[in-house]
Amino acid sequence: MRWLFFIVVTLTLVASPRVEAVQPDEILADAALEGRARALSKELRCMVCQNQSIDDSDAPLARDLRVLVRERLQAGDSDGQVIDFLVARYGEFVLLKPRFSLHTALLWLGPAAVMLIGALGLFVLARRYRAVSGPAAAGAKLTPAEQARLSEILGRRDP
């Protein structure tokens, strides 16, 4: 049985789907260049994976892209040029942070819009409050029955 065990273990290790992401042999000797490559890799999507950057992914495609990024960097491309190259080849889908365009305007401006509309709404409400109600309006609005019930609740808790 030992040989069977050995084969199973070897096979699993060879056929394992969870290969590590960045492989030792991919790493560039130039630390600065490697640092740029890692930073770029975090911004790029592994297109066959679900929501993984090529830096995290163990898929063969991600490896190819990582090697490609490093090749472009070694050839002297700037970060922007590498990104442009990949977008030209694979489309906007490759970017984990979409560029600002007509199609993504709502995405980028949406949160700020919510914030502004909320702030504006608050401002208007605050002004209307001040105009409509005097300080007397802030009093109790409970019916007598509710008031009795409430004081009963309060009374029981704080004897």
Place this chain on the structure above:
Amino acid sequence: MIAEFGHYALVLALALALVQAIVPIVGVRKNDPVLMAVAGPTAVAQLFFIALAFGALTICYVRSDFSVVNVFENSHSAKPLIYKISGVWGNHEGSMLLWVLILSLFGALVALFGGNLPARLKANVLAVQSWIAVAFVLFILVTSNPFLRILQPPFEGRDLNPILQDPGLAIHPPLLYLGYVGLSISFSFAIAALIDGRIDAAWARWVRPWTLLAWMFLTLGIAMGSYWAYYTLGWGGWWFWDPVENASFMPWLAATALLHSALVMEKRNALKVWTILLAILAFSLSLIGTFLVRSGVLTSVHAFATDPTRGVFILAILVLFIGGSLALFALRAPLLKQGGLFAPVSREGALVLNNLFLVSACATVFVGTLYPLALEALTGEKISVGAPFFNATFGPLFVPLLIAMPFGPLLAWKRGDLLGVAQRLVGAAAVGAITVAVIFAMEGGGPILVPFAIGLALYVMAGALTEIVERTGLLKVPLMTAFARARGLPRSAWGGAFAHFGLGLTLLGIIGETQWGIERIAELKPGQTISIRRYDLQFDGMTTRQGPNYRELAAHFTVRRHGDVVGIMEPAKRSFPSRGSSTTETALMTRGFSQLYLSLGDPNPDGSLAVRLYYKPLVLLIWFGAVVMVVGGGLSLSDRRLRVGAPKPARSKTVLAPAE
């Protein structure tokens, strides 16, 4: 028989849910106390029958009854008992059953502990709660029946996905669902109030503890899931802005906002309409989360289901509940009277600001999660929205919130004194400023943001303690007096301080891990050493081991610090013959709040082994901070002022007559 028994119990639960959904409402309309009183016992009975169904499925799993399709597809006879049990909810059908179980649990809790609720409110709340139950039990019975049989039962099951065979599965989904589904109570209260067209201060007293309870579970569930992903996925990440994570994060943000606005409503009788809307939104986001995960609309790491009929069914539920509740809100909200005026600079004003930021943050996550789906559906264009987007948009929204956070609890109700509060926060600000200077000097260059982020975290933590320090007179009066005063403080004050302090801890952990983490990728042969920080790890060799349903190849590392052995680390690769798949088991060594993280790559033909080694400073603070937040929630919940959910003491000693 057991499976059929469970199936039948589920059908009975549906019938009970229908009764509970209709009769009490009729009772409220007709002002008939008998019809209204139907709600309570039915809610308990509904829980009983759903629990029976759940128990039946669990028995099928424990007995490895492979004539049941669900068990066959997700279990294996050699699986350890704990994974047989947790495997019940490690699949689509079973997890939906857990969902309705928790839904009916909350309904029953309201029925049992809601003795002092006004009868009309209680009847309405339980009826609304049951509308949700009807929809989801029907969903299970029609599209996701876990009790279906196979005509010719196989001898062995297909086993559970090995990644899910982890204690995390036993804890994470139940906690998360208790949070997610717990928000249904706030929703039911909101709808009940809208149906009746009135809310009072007692209403807020009731809603806040339930929201707090759900929020605590949700916080724990998210933190637990994050830690699980961290140690199981093998590349050291703990938050991926994955749509499924966002699905749980959005209700958390909304629930956090709801907690704070309910505070204003309870204390000052203001923000009623807004609180109701938030309660609706929080549960709607839970439903949207359920839809995203369960419909398979985004096939991501967590998604198991890809059957479109399910998606359409949940979408229908979604439209019905969210659309219906918002329509009701639009119709009824104008009837609700506003009360409790306040100046912009006041505790209320601070809480409104908190809500503005949290809701905007929630909207950011919402837009980012759904935008790619919407864009592809509308134009066919495919874009990706991932971690870099969220980091760029979410951070700027949270920073001002964190700066403002210590101000809130120090401001007075109605009209606050901003300058006075700022003066009281000088101490906290000094702590932050000194930290910035010290870190800046230590780093000597490097990213300029790091010292400021650490300073912000310490300012938040010091700010959270400011109120406690002031109220106990610590540093001014003798220690014993301060201690006595600390004991006398209301628990809710402690709760708020803990929760805010916890957020600071989490922030500190996040910055420490992301900015100071070190990574080493290397190929090692036995006998070779890899070094990180002050630690040297020597690769001693590989061993093979046999687990209950897997084989394991483990690498043995001796960890030394300045030459002294501090421990061993054994990362491993497990292979599961039943599915022909394998998992990577990372090895973790905890040093204070920091961790060494080691995971295995592939062995090379020349006998060397690829390893990834990380030093993760302060990483444990990320989750420890969440635990501190939950402790804060618990303290606040145990405050006597809030203990409305507690059972009433018996008014009179009734002697039970023996049954004749």
